[in-house]
Amino acid sequence: MVKKKSVFSRSLILPFMLALLVFLAACTSGNGNEAGNPSPTDGGDKPAPTESEKPAVEDGLYSIDDFSNVKKNEGEAIKGGSITFGLVSDTPFEGTLNFNFYSGDPDSQVLAWFDEGLLTWDKNYVYTNDGAATYEVSEDGKTFTFTIRDNVNWQDGKPVTAEDWLFAHEVIGNPKYDGPRYDSNFTNIVGMNEYHEGKAKTISGIEVLSDKKLKITYIESTPSLLTGGVWSYPLAKHIFGNMDVAKMSSSPEVREKPIGFGPFKVKSIVPGESVVYEKNPDYWRGEPALDEVILKVINPTTIVQQLESGGVDLVDSFPVDQYPDNAEMANVEYLGAIDRAYTYIGFKLGKWDATAKKVAPDAKAKMGDVNLRKAMAHAVDNDQVGKKFYHGLRWNATTLIPPSHPEYHDATNPGLAYDPELAKKILDDAGYKLDGKYRTNPDGSELVINFISMTGGDIAQPLAQYYVQSWQAIGLNVQLEMLEFNTFYDRVGSNGEDDPKVDVYQGAWGVGIDVDPAGLYGRDAIYNFSRYASEEQDRLLKAGVSAEAFDVKVRQGIYKEWQQLMVEDVPVFPTLYRAVIVPVNKRILNYAIGDGTNLYPYQIAVSQDKPVVVK
Structure with a gap:
């Protein structure tokens, strides 16, 4: 699921958000279980910064451009050794441990140590002949x-x-x-x-x-x-x-004793909590340098303590809201990369037809009026969310093809810019009249919008509450429910059963290496949780994978149209593009994150038996 700097910024912020930020200044946790599953690829390493090139801070904001995605090796590798990998989450991993069946990113983090695909890709996301x-x-x-x-x-x-x-x-x-x-x-x-x-x-x-x-x-x-x-x-x-x-998918061969052909073998599992891997000496690339890897779930609230004490050597991602207070952690090196991911707000527009295996839009859906959806998008200031909640390490998202695919991301498209007065006007013109504090439907009936979001640390609730208050500020009665990761995705329909009580949801996608968005938004995609479909989208998605689209310029034009269509129809709207920040214990050697490296998990080594700790 990679990204760039904000396309544009805003200087204004709602007063009630400022109140939230006072609270956030004391927070030490964030949501670390939303991102995608980056895999090793070939080419293009970025050199590590020197001490004088440490990430710069300007007005309390950081830039992902100032981080290296490749760790600097310190010392010589010892033979063997064991490391501990922290899967940052406030909920157990589901435990569907086979690439053919899993659906959530936490499971993909578990899978990546013992299994892999037969094909690899280069820095341009094109399959190579370097894989298995x-x-x-x-x-x-x-x-x-x-x-x-x-x-x-x-x-x-x-x-x-x-x-x-x-x-x-x-x-x-x-x-x-x-x-x-x-x-x-x-x-x-x-x-x-x-x-x-x-x-x-x-x-x-x-x-x-x-x-x-x-x-x-x-x-x-x-x-x-x-x-x-x-x-x-x-x-x-x-x-x-x-x-x-x-x-x-529910068998012991998937849940309890999974098998793969990757660099490490599953030795034991405590369901949802931890996995112990031992090296696979017959791994096709070569014998792994490490003897053992231990994966354990750690709560975002304890991540700093775990890193400083050596309880974990590295994590899948560090809550970026915690980075400023811990940027000088002495026993780690921070790596950074643009993530192939984005967060978004989705609107439920139908259901999943399990028989036909495609989305079934409902013309009478509560969120079916595009004016209502546009107003809700215009009501939130994601530029300020990125700055105040994430210190610049997440930033305003504008379209549904993130900058991880720079050939296709339309940086000229401003998306649905923050403009609460415009939001109010759209609702007024569409007939959503204020009746006291809140607006009614155009027919005069009560309008209550049910919004769900994920837990995941101290920031999760205030961030979701900010969106609620932004919508309330334009007269919409939005009710919030916070859910843990697995329950959240069950409610939005990952199992094909859409909860009729869900109207709006805040999710996140880690996107694949292929720019084609059909797997998330096509008619036959179960991940199309908004259940949106249109003939115009069908046309564009088909054109995007046509013979004519082998011409990159033609394909760019098609996906530029698609990005604009999604801005106009608003089945979902993106909120933030994301940076991945990963602290890595100084004893770790041969490690990198993100795309564009030529380092693989079997090469990871250590320079000493025990982690370096903060004294």
């Missing part, structure tokens, strides 16, 4: 032939085979599959629709050529196929082959 599998593409761009390296084996010693890769596609295409992966990337495979509908027993477009060779033929050649459109996560057929597809 190589590939060749036919002249017409529709047929991919993959070759899995001979030394790529599951952690029980069985080879990772073409049959395993085919099997993953068969499971995801099975109508009893209960995960989130079946979307346009799969329906673009020749024969997948017939297989999914029970009209064929096999997927005609996927052919096993040998133990290590697989051929996949797609209906349409699209630019997305080379940047994330190929599903590259096999499923061990020798383990799951005789299992009911409907029971796979």
Whole structure:
């Protein structure tokens, strides 16, 4: 899910927000469980800053441009060793520990230590031939032939085979599959629709050529196929082959004793709390430098204590609201990177049709009036939110393609700028009349908007309350409910069941390497939690993966139109682009975050047995 500086700024802030900020000055925690799952790629390391180049502070604001994403090595590597990785969250991880089934970022953090995809990508997000599998593409761009390296084996010693890769596609295409992966990337495979509908027993477009060779033929050649459109996560057929597809995601083989082909093996799990990994000496890239990795969930409120005491060596992300007070922590080096992610406000516009497996917009939805949605977007000052809540390390978001994809992010689009007077006028003109403190619907009926947001530290509640107060300031009666991560996503519909009591929600997306937004906003995307669909969006999403879109300029124009369409229709609106800040104990060697590095987890080492601690 990467980003840039704010496109524009505002100097005004509502008085009630200032009151909140007095409280926030004493806060020491933030929401650290929203971001995506960055993976190692090739190329473009940024040199570490010298002592004189430490992140600069101007008016209490920091810039992600002043951080390195690659740790400076201090000392020589010792043989073996153990490190502790902190998964920062106020809730247990769900424990769906297989790439074919998981849905939440906390689980992806657990997965990343013991499993991986067969394909890797470069700094431009294009698949390379440096991963566990190589590939060749036919002249017409529709047929991919993959070759899995001979030394790529599951952690029980069985080879990772073409049959395993085919099997993953068969499971995801099975109508009893209960995960989130079946979307346009799969329906673009020749024969997948017939297989999914029970009209064929096999997927005609996927052919096993040998133990290590697989051929996949797609209906349409699209630019997305080379940047994330190929599903590259096999499923061990020798383990799951005789299992009911409907029971796979809840099986012990996923929850209690998962298997992968990554650098570390799962040794033990305390469900939702911790995982102990041991090195996989047969890892295809080479034997890992570390003997052991321990992952444990740590609450945002205890993260500083855990880092200073050596209770953890590094974390998935540091709450950026805590950074200013801890920027000089003596035993760590802070790394920073633009995150492939954004936070957003979403409006419920329909439901998920589980039978048709697509969104079903409801013309009578409470939030169905675009004027109401636009007014709510104009009412919030996200430039000031980024500055006051996050010290410049999150910043005003304008469109739904973040600056992590600079070729396609439309930096000229201002989005729905902060303008509370305009918000009031939009509501007035649309017939939302004030009746005392709050407005009624245009037909005179009571309007109460139910808003849910995630817990995750001291900032989470005040930030959500700021949005509520911003909306109340333009006359909207908005009621807030705070929920922990797993419950939140159940309520918004990650399981296909939309809670009718939810009208508006604050979420976050970690976006994939492919710029195509169909996986989050298309008709067949279960992650399209707003349940928005339109013919114009259908046209643009189809055009974005057409043959014509191989021309980058053509594709840029298409996604520029799409970004503007989403500004106009407002099924959701982005609030903040994000920086990832990660403190790393000084004993850690060969470590980097974000995209554009050539360091991999198997290379991580330590310079001494015990973490460096604050004395």
